[in-house]
Amino acid sequence: xxxxxxxxxxxxxxxxxxxxxxxxxxxxxxxxxxxxxxxxxxxxxxxxxxxxxxxxxxxxxxxxxxxxxxxxxxxxxxxxxxxxxxxxxxxxxxxxxxxxxxxx
Amino acid sequence: xxxxxxxxxxxxxxxxxxxxxxxxxxxxxxxxxxxxxxxxxxxxxxxxxxxxxxxxxxxxxxxxxxxxxxxxxxxxxxxxxxxxxxxxxxxxxxxxxxxxxxxxxxxxxxxxxxxxxxxxxxxxxxxxxxxxxxxxxxxxxxxxxxxx
Numbered sequence: 001x002x003x004x005x006x007x008x009x010x011x012x013x014x015x016x017x018x019x020x021x022x023x024x025x026x027x028x029x030x031x032x033x034x035x036x037x038x039x040x041x042x043x044x045x046x047x048x049x050x051x052x053x054x055x056x057x058x059x060x061x062x063x064x065x066x067x068x069x070x071x072x073x074x075x076x077x078x079x080x081x082x083x084x085x086x087x088x089x090x091x092x093x094x095x096x097x098x099x100x101x102x103x104x
Numbered sequence: 105x106x107x108x109x110x111x112x113x114x115x116x117x118x119x120x121x122x123x124x125x126x127x128x129x130x131x132x133x134x135x136x137x138x139x140x141x142x143x144x145x146x147x148x149x150x151x152x153x154x155x156x157x158x159x160x161x162x163x164x165x166x167x168x169x170x171x172x173x174x175x176x177x178x179x180x181x182x183x184x185x186x187x188x189x190x191x192x193x194x195x196x197x198x199x200x201x202x203x204x205x206x207x208x209x210x211x212x213x214x215x216x217x218x219x220x221x222x223x224x225x226x227x228x229x230x231x232x233x234x235x236x237x238x239x240x241x242x243x244x245x246x247x248x249x250x251x252x
Contacts, residue, residue: 002159002160003160003161004159004160004161004246005161005220005222005244005245005246006149006150006151006159006219006220006246007149008154009159010151010154010155010157010158010159010246010248011154011155011156011157011158011159011251040169040238041169041170041171041172041175041238042114042117042118042121042171042172043117043118043121043122043125043171043172044118044121044122044125044126044169044170044171044172044174045121045122045125045129045168045169045171046129046166046167046168046169046201047167047168047169047238050167050238050240051165051166051167054165054166054167054226054240054242055165058163058165058242062161080161080244081222082163082222082224082242082244083224084224084225084226084242092226094226
């Protein structure tokens, strides 16, 4: 599975467009991380726990998108975008979407 | 009275540790930017000699929190209006760090350039006690290497 965020797949030609695929995750922070983050809010600096959480949910959203693409018989996804929205206080959605295509 | 002492204490803690953390972070950013300087990043979508290379999505993310002192300064600034430089440096740090992590991912893939760089600011922390608190940045793009 090749994933790019430009319109094409470099070095390959797109033979068929299969349409939009997407994947999302909603994550929230848990209490332990909250306490650490509260401390960090005094001292400043990187919130490592949250960075991990963000990375995990990015991979998760991407994975769900890829599963969907695989299910409809694509072998690449182009024009991938990430988008975020906050659903409620303390929870946020990460959304990945792109166009499923068949290359070569 | 105790509240005031606690407040001043937190302010001092925030100032001392926050400034130190920020200086250290900027030093490390500048150092790593020099190391990864050979990976070029473009916000352009069109790759010139596309047929001769292969591309893959890379991303980097970071969550950075502001310190107690800076938040106080920013709140004051909010009252008077104008440039909130306390948050400007926070955002700059977060963006540069996210781009660096994306470049590191590109290096691991053996790429020499990254195209169509996008920056997305997430907000998991928003809504917690109504303050900005922390900023989350995702940087992503298509890493490209010449086909061998």
